[in-house]
Structures are given as C-alpha cells and as structure tokens.
Amino acid sequence: MTDSDFRPHSSHWGAFTAAWRDGELVVRPHPEDPDPNRILQNFPRALRHEARIARPMIRRGWLEDGPGADPRRGRDDYVAVSWDRALDLLARELGRTAPERIFGGSYGWSSAGRFHHAQSQVHRFLNTALGGYVRSVNSYSAGAAGVILPHVLGPLESVSRRNVTWDQVAEHSEVVLAFGGLALKNSMVAGGGISKHVERRSMQAAAARGCAFVGVGPLRDDMPAEARAEWLTITPNTDAALMLALMHTLVAAGLHDRGFLDRYTAGWPVLEAYLLGREDGQPKDAAWAAPITGISADRIAALARSLAGRRVLVTVSHSLQRAEHGEQPVWAGIALAAVLGQIGLPGGGFNYALGALGHTGRRYNAVSTAALPQGRNGVGAYIPVARISDMLLNPGAAFEYNGQHLTYPDIGLVYWAGGNPFHHHQDLNRLREAFRRVDTLVVHELAWTATARHADIVLPVTMTLEREDIGSSQTDPLMVAMHKLAEPYGEARDDYAIFADLAARLGREQAFTEGRSARDWLRHLYGRTADDLRAKGHDAPDFDSFWQAGHLMLPEGPDDGGILGAFRRDPEADPLPTPSGKVEVASATIAGFGYDDCPGHPAWIAPRDVPEPGAPLRLVANQPATRLHSQFDFGGHSAEMKRRGREVMRIHPDDAGARGIADGDIVRLFNARGACLAAAEVTDGVMPGVVQLPTGAWYDPEDPAEDGSLCVHGNPNVLTRDAGTSRLAQGCTGQLTTVEVERFTGNLPPVKAFTPPGALAAE
Structure with missing residues (x-):
C-alpha cells in the first residue's frame, strides 16, 4: 500500500x-491538521458492523394492520421487503397524507458532504414532491441562544462564528472568562468538515503570552491543560447569578465603562436598577451570589476587580443555555462584556459558543460554498425543535414562543432522514409514547438506532464512505472531493436515489431531480463556487481537475470582528440588527411579552430541578468525546473507551465513597423519570455533588416491551426533563437534571443496542 492508494x-x-x-480500511488524518481527532478511527469498524441495515424493513404490526397509533412501536419485529414493495407502500402513504400532517423531523448532523446531506435531501423532497411539511426551528444545541441573541445583540451566526477568532485570542486577549469552559472535545467537530484543529495551540500561545484563562464550571477538563486555566467550580445552572454579582461589584466600585454603556447600549438604567436592588430590594452583590453559586463573596469580588481595565473576552458555552432559563446566562454574559466596555474589540467582548464547535473562532471564506437547494415550503406551521413530544402528544394545544401564540399541529406521518432523536431528545419514555401516537413513522438509517427500531418503514441508506460528495464549510478553507471508498452495505441506497424513486411514483421526479444525476449535482454545486472564485479574481480549476486533485484551497475573508467589530468602530454607520441598533442590556420587546420566566433584562431565576432526597446529585449530561453525538457509537474508538460495554459516568471521590462505589463498578442512575446503568470512574475532575454522563450511548432498554425499562447501556436521556427553557425560546433543557446513584448488584444484563431486532422474516 502506497500513498497513491489513499x-x-x-x-x-x-x-x-x-x-x-x-x-x-486504514484512515489517515489530513497531514496539515496539528491536532487530529481520534473519532476518525470509528470508521473502519463501523463500515461493515452487524448494526448496519441491509434491506428495506417494514414493522410487522404496520404491515399487517395498516397505519395508525400502535403501542407495539419499539417492541415489534420487522419483515424484510423489496425496494419496490417498500417504496410503493410509502408512496401510497405519502399520497394519502396532507402536507399539513407530515412532520419532516430530520434533525441531525448527517453527512459532512454538501449534497448527500440528509436534512437537505428530505426537506427538498417534501417541498418539491408534496408541497411542504411541518418543520422545526432552532436547534437542540443553541435553542435558547438562537432566540435571545437576535433581540439583544445579533443573529446567532454572527455572534458565534463571525466574531472573535482564535488568532485574536492568541494575540490580544488578556483574560478569557469561559463560562462552561472551552472543551476541546466539542471544537473537534464541525458541520461540512474541518481540516485544521487550532484551538489547543491557540490557547497555548495565549497562555504563554500571559493571557489568564478562567474556566467556570463543574468539570475540570472543560478547559485544556495548555490553557493553564484556573478552575472556578460553580453550582451548575447558577452562572447568571455570578455574572450579575460581577457586574454589581464593578458598578459599585465605579469600574464599569460608562462611556461604552452610554453610547453602545440600550436599557442600561433598567439593568442597573435591578443590579443595585432598586427593583426588588435585593442588591445582586457578591454576598448575595455566594450561597447561590458556591463561590465565596471574596473570590467573586476579586475576580470582578481583576477584569477591570483589561482586554477581557467573555464566552458562554452551549451547555449553559441547555438548562432551565437558559436565555439568562447568555444575556447576562453579553451585559457583563458591555459593563467592561469590551464588545467589538479584537480578542475582547463577548463570543457565544467559542470552542463549542470547530466552526467558531475562524475566518469566513471569501467565496461561497454551495448547498443543495431545498425548495419552497408551502406549509406555515412549525414548532421549536425540542418540542416534538409535546406536539405529538398534544395536537391542537396552544403554546407560546418568542412573543407568539401558536398551536401544535395534528401530525399523522413523521419522516426522519438524518439524526436520532433517541440521542438528543429528553425523557425517552415520554418520547416513546409520543411516537406511538402517529399513523406512520418513516426512517432512513444506516444502522439499527433506537429511532429505527421505533419506525414503521425503515429504508437502509449508505454511509458517507460509500458515496461521492463535496465537503466544505464556510469557516474552513479546504474544499474536499470526497471519493467513494467502499461499496454500499447490503442493499443500501443513497437518500437521493430513494427520494428520486419516490418522487417518480408521485409524478414529481423532474421537480426533485431537475434531470440531474448525483454526479451532475456535484458538478453543479462545485460550479457555483468556481464561478464565485472567478468573479472575485481567483483561479478556479474545472470540476474534473478538482476531483482528480482531491481538494481546493479557498481564499479566506478578513479577521475584522464581523458586525460587532464594525459596530464598535462606528455605531451610527453600522448599527446592530437589534430593535434599537445597540446592545440591548434590557429589552423593551421582551419585556412586552410579559413572560415571568424571561423578563425584560438579564435576571436570576432559581431553577426548579434541584437536588432533593430522592435525587440529591446534579447530573451533567454533556456531549461525548469519543463520537459526534450518537454517530457510530458502535465504531472502534467509541467502543474502546467504554467499560464493560457501558458508557462511563464520572463521580467525585466523596460522593462515590458515601455510596460504596469504587472505580470500575457498574452503577445505576435513577430518578422519577427513569434509570440507566453506567460504569463508574471515580475522579476529582468533577466537583462534589455532581456526576457526569455523556449523551450518545444508544438507548437500550432491558425489556423493550416494558415502559420505563432500565437502559442497560448508559443513555442519560432516560433521566432528563422534557421542558422548555422558557416561553421565549422553548429550548432544550437536557444538559442538567438531578439523580441518585447506587452500586448495581444484580445480574448484569447484556448490551443489545447494536444487535439487529429479532425475527427478521422475509415477506
């Protein structure tokens, strides 16, 4: 094997x-990546794993009894059918279901390729072949931030990705105050692909120059060792209280930037009155915040004073807003950066989710990269993405969202292609009940995820290695010709081929395909980037030359801070896209909504899900380090990092000792919603009173026929609460909940998550 074989x-x-x-299959990282990710090593074992789906499958109960609500979903067996039989049945079902009753779920990362991107494919199909579908808005990762940010600072994309860069941090930042940390496991991944992981070396360079990093959170390794960070432990979901106390200390000492607040912000008198206690009689000072946060008043005051007069970057991670009242730490972090007068300065101010993805902290490309157009959706109804169980369980019920009064649609068919809600949704027992209510659940999937095991029609699709595509991202200059590396598994087909056949059965093939093959679409999408390159004076090879070379470097845009940098330089000429054109540290618009769970300024609102006798520990259900969400949980790297086949839960020695738990023990985590098993790792890398169990272990109930059955594999979403952040955003609150943990002493049930369902008879 030579280099030319790769x-x-x-x-x-x-x-x-x-x-x-x-x-x-031998996988080599890109040679210029200074910090490659071992998740790449999930590919070789995953490619031909027994968990792959080889043939179209129909759930037996649906095949025999027809569409309709069915308690057997998730516990039934399957019948293998031909592609023609499966597509004929599905086309008939789509033809009888009105677009207003079809939910196009398809929430997930799917492929890095810009053409074989499952969400784009299914949404294009539903729009062009059926006229539309009920959609979802926002994301599980940033559900609260995506709604609050446009009101008070700017669009999510601008605040998270077109803002402060890692180059600026390395060169300019004097203090990085990282609420929720800057975990490298998160920045290892980026939609569309990433060629260079620069976060570790950027923090190392900044620290060597003298930049002080402070990681605020319950987990020590949310900051890399290279940052030389102070670990400031805080009671989870109290960051907003700490931010308010820091602001109060600065204001009380006259260390706030009054000139910046006067010129660049709106609503400061309202927020100042709240900070000083004029509104409710309680100053939000360090002494007030100490018992809430678990940080001493002296430490809070000292931290506040250390920030004054320095180039400070305040970052807020996704994790903080994936909790009750998640809008508040995002808004309070912006207000803190405004009080310090730092917004819009290189390496200073506020950056939402820096380090949460490989997208953030990078320059945008100077030319566009094309994506598959999705067509026009003729259906107006939508839901916030994390409210799917609410929708399916409560058709016709009213709900509030971002100042609007909306109604949940009555859904008959759910079409899922790309994504696994049994990874990212909360309270999985409730989700199982919700999926049982629909007439038909259709899933495109490459492996037997829990979502596939609840579907009525399961269509096997190719893995990215089994097809051609173009990998590109607006925040990475390397465009990759993604060559096919393996033949499809079994009878698996590309999503595009499946939808083209379905569209033909519905008389809409031309509208969906536009007469193009998959390779034709790649040429077409590449051509848009090539045209943009030439229009801007750059050379651009033709498609065949690009494909043979395997990559193309795109020119990068300026590192100018985006809309926040322009606003700082001239707020009159370049106002922010907020109602006032300024940073809204208090918002008249939000105040006008009248929400008691999201008032018109950043505020401390005590969470309801707090430790109690039956659930005395706080559970952090964060993102995994060994896979992207639940993708390729059966892959080599993911499997190797488990213990005894279970996901690993981390617990502080004090909490472990009090429960007789030793390192390596199998433990049971439980609360009123459910229970799961995990392997214990005893470590002081988590603060006392907190346990951490990452998401992404495939849901594996001990008895699929029993509601509330023990998940033997370690999926924390059997424990998390299915409730919105507030009436403003209705975002996901899955990051935190409360649990009890005990040593498991019974007969250890086997992990069956990757074993295909039984009784796979052929029709």
Missing part, C-alpha cells in the same frame, strides 16, 4: 484519506 474524504471531525490493506 483517496480523500471528509467528516465532521476532520478531513482524511483512506485506503484498503488486507481487507481493512
């Missing part, structure tokens, strides 16, 4: 090349 491909966790040696 062909290029790309993934969310890195560009790479691969070749076959003795029947095994």
Whole structure:
C-alpha cells in the first residue's frame, strides 16, 4: 500500500484519506491538521458492523394492520421487503397524507458532504414532491441562544462564528472568562468538515503570552491543560447569578465603562436598577451570589476587580443555555462584556459558543460554498425543535414562543432522514409514547438506532464512505472531493436515489431531480463556487481537475470582528440588527411579552430541578468525546473507551465513597423519570455533588416491551426533563437534571443496542 492508494474524504471531525490493506480500511488524518481527532478511527469498524441495515424493513404490526397509533412501536419485529414493495407502500402513504400532517423531523448532523446531506435531501423532497411539511426551528444545541441573541445583540451566526477568532485570542486577549469552559472535545467537530484543529495551540500561545484563562464550571477538563486555566467550580445552572454579582461589584466600585454603556447600549438604567436592588430590594452583590453559586463573596469580588481595565473576552458555552432559563446566562454574559466596555474589540467582548464547535473562532471564506437547494415550503406551521413530544402528544394545544401564540399541529406521518432523536431528545419514555401516537413513522438509517427500531418503514441508506460528495464549510478553507471508498452495505441506497424513486411514483421526479444525476449535482454545486472564485479574481480549476486533485484551497475573508467589530468602530454607520441598533442590556420587546420566566433584562431565576432526597446529585449530561453525538457509537474508538460495554459516568471521590462505589463498578442512575446503568470512574475532575454522563450511548432498554425499562447501556436521556427553557425560546433543557446513584448488584444484563431486532422474516 502506497500513498497513491489513499483517496480523500471528509467528516465532521476532520478531513482524511483512506485506503484498503488486507481487507481493512486504514484512515489517515489530513497531514496539515496539528491536532487530529481520534473519532476518525470509528470508521473502519463501523463500515461493515452487524448494526448496519441491509434491506428495506417494514414493522410487522404496520404491515399487517395498516397505519395508525400502535403501542407495539419499539417492541415489534420487522419483515424484510423489496425496494419496490417498500417504496410503493410509502408512496401510497405519502399520497394519502396532507402536507399539513407530515412532520419532516430530520434533525441531525448527517453527512459532512454538501449534497448527500440528509436534512437537505428530505426537506427538498417534501417541498418539491408534496408541497411542504411541518418543520422545526432552532436547534437542540443553541435553542435558547438562537432566540435571545437576535433581540439583544445579533443573529446567532454572527455572534458565534463571525466574531472573535482564535488568532485574536492568541494575540490580544488578556483574560478569557469561559463560562462552561472551552472543551476541546466539542471544537473537534464541525458541520461540512474541518481540516485544521487550532484551538489547543491557540490557547497555548495565549497562555504563554500571559493571557489568564478562567474556566467556570463543574468539570475540570472543560478547559485544556495548555490553557493553564484556573478552575472556578460553580453550582451548575447558577452562572447568571455570578455574572450579575460581577457586574454589581464593578458598578459599585465605579469600574464599569460608562462611556461604552452610554453610547453602545440600550436599557442600561433598567439593568442597573435591578443590579443595585432598586427593583426588588435585593442588591445582586457578591454576598448575595455566594450561597447561590458556591463561590465565596471574596473570590467573586476579586475576580470582578481583576477584569477591570483589561482586554477581557467573555464566552458562554452551549451547555449553559441547555438548562432551565437558559436565555439568562447568555444575556447576562453579553451585559457583563458591555459593563467592561469590551464588545467589538479584537480578542475582547463577548463570543457565544467559542470552542463549542470547530466552526467558531475562524475566518469566513471569501467565496461561497454551495448547498443543495431545498425548495419552497408551502406549509406555515412549525414548532421549536425540542418540542416534538409535546406536539405529538398534544395536537391542537396552544403554546407560546418568542412573543407568539401558536398551536401544535395534528401530525399523522413523521419522516426522519438524518439524526436520532433517541440521542438528543429528553425523557425517552415520554418520547416513546409520543411516537406511538402517529399513523406512520418513516426512517432512513444506516444502522439499527433506537429511532429505527421505533419506525414503521425503515429504508437502509449508505454511509458517507460509500458515496461521492463535496465537503466544505464556510469557516474552513479546504474544499474536499470526497471519493467513494467502499461499496454500499447490503442493499443500501443513497437518500437521493430513494427520494428520486419516490418522487417518480408521485409524478414529481423532474421537480426533485431537475434531470440531474448525483454526479451532475456535484458538478453543479462545485460550479457555483468556481464561478464565485472567478468573479472575485481567483483561479478556479474545472470540476474534473478538482476531483482528480482531491481538494481546493479557498481564499479566506478578513479577521475584522464581523458586525460587532464594525459596530464598535462606528455605531451610527453600522448599527446592530437589534430593535434599537445597540446592545440591548434590557429589552423593551421582551419585556412586552410579559413572560415571568424571561423578563425584560438579564435576571436570576432559581431553577426548579434541584437536588432533593430522592435525587440529591446534579447530573451533567454533556456531549461525548469519543463520537459526534450518537454517530457510530458502535465504531472502534467509541467502543474502546467504554467499560464493560457501558458508557462511563464520572463521580467525585466523596460522593462515590458515601455510596460504596469504587472505580470500575457498574452503577445505576435513577430518578422519577427513569434509570440507566453506567460504569463508574471515580475522579476529582468533577466537583462534589455532581456526576457526569455523556449523551450518545444508544438507548437500550432491558425489556423493550416494558415502559420505563432500565437502559442497560448508559443513555442519560432516560433521566432528563422534557421542558422548555422558557416561553421565549422553548429550548432544550437536557444538559442538567438531578439523580441518585447506587452500586448495581444484580445480574448484569447484556448490551443489545447494536444487535439487529429479532425475527427478521422475509415477506
């Protein structure tokens, strides 16, 4: 095997090349990546794993009894059918269901390729072939931030990705105050692909220059060792109280930037009155915040004083707003940066979710990269993405969202292609009940995820390695020709081929395909980037030359801070896209909504889900380090990092000792919503009173026929609450909940998450 045998491909966790040696796929990271991600090593074992789906499958109860609500979903067996039979049945079902009763779920990362991107494919199909579908808005990752930010600072994309860069941090930042940390496991992944992971070396360079990093959170390794960070432990979901106390200390000492507040912000008198206690009689000072946050008043005051007069960058991670009242720490972080007068300065101010993805902290490309157009959706109804169980369980019920009064639609058919709600949704027992209510659940999937096991029609699709595509991201200059590296597994087909056949059965093939093959679409999408390059004076190879070379470097845009930098330089000429054109540290618009769970200024609102006798520990259900969400949980790297086949839960020695738990024990986590097993790791890397169990272990109930059955694999979403952040955003609150943990002493049930469902008879 020589270098010429390796062909290029790309993934969310890195560009790479691969070749076959003795029947095994060998994966090499991109040679210029200074910090490649081991998640790439999930590919070789996943490619031909027994969890793959080989043939179209129909759930037996649906095939025999027809569409309708069915308690057997998730516990039934399947019948293998031909592609023609499966597509005929599905086309008939789509034809009888009105678009207003079809939910196009398809929430997930799917492929790094810009054409074989499952969400784009299914949404294009539903729009062009059926006329539309009920959609979702926002994301599980940033549900609260995506709604609050446009009101008070700017669009999510601008505040998170077109803002402060890692180059600026390395060169300019004097203090980085990282609420929720800057965990490298998160920045290892990026939609569309990533060629260079620069976060570790950027923090190392900044620290060597003298930049002080402060990581605020319950987990020590949310800051890399290279940052030399102070770990400031805080009671989870109390960051807003700490931010308010820091602001109060600065204002009381006259250390706030009054000139910036006067010129660049709106609503400061309202927020100042709240901070000083004029509104409710309670000053939000350090002494007030100490018992809430678990940080001493002296430490809070000292931290506040250390920030004054320095180039300070305040960052807020996704994790903080994936909790009750998640809008508040985002808004309070912006207000803190405004009080310090730092917004819009290189390496200073506020950056939402820096380090939460490989997208953030990078320059945008100077030319556009194309994506598959999705067509026009003729259906106006939508839901906030994390409210799917509410919708399916309560058709016709009223709900509030972002100042609007809306109604949940009555859904008959759910079409899912790309994504696994049994990874990212909360209270999985409730989700199971919700999925039982619909007439038909359709899933495109490459493996037997829990979502596939609840579907009525399961269509096997190719893995990214089994097809051609173009990998590109607006925040990475490397465009990759993703060559096909393996033949499809079994009878698996590309999503595009499936939808083209379905569209033909519905008489809408031309509207969906526009007469193009998959390779034709790649040429078309590449051509848009090539045209943009030439229009801006750059050379652009033709498609065949690009494909043979395997990659193309795109020119990068300026590192100018985006809309916040322009606003800082001239607020009159370049106002922010907020109602006032300024940073809204208090918002008349939000105040006008009248929400008691999201008032018109940043505020401390005590959470309801707090430790109690039956659930005395706080559970942090964060993102995993060994896979992207639940993708390829059966892959080599993910499997190797488990213990005894279970996901690993981390617990402080004090909490473990009090419960007789030793390192390596199998433990049971439980609360009123459910229970799961995990392997214990005893470590002082988590603060006392907190346990941490990452998401993404495939849901595996001990008895699928029993509601509330123990998940034997370690999926924390059997424990988390299915409730919105507030009436403003209705975002996901899955980051935190409360649990009890005990040593498991019974007969250890086997993990069956990756074993295909039984009784796979052929029709």
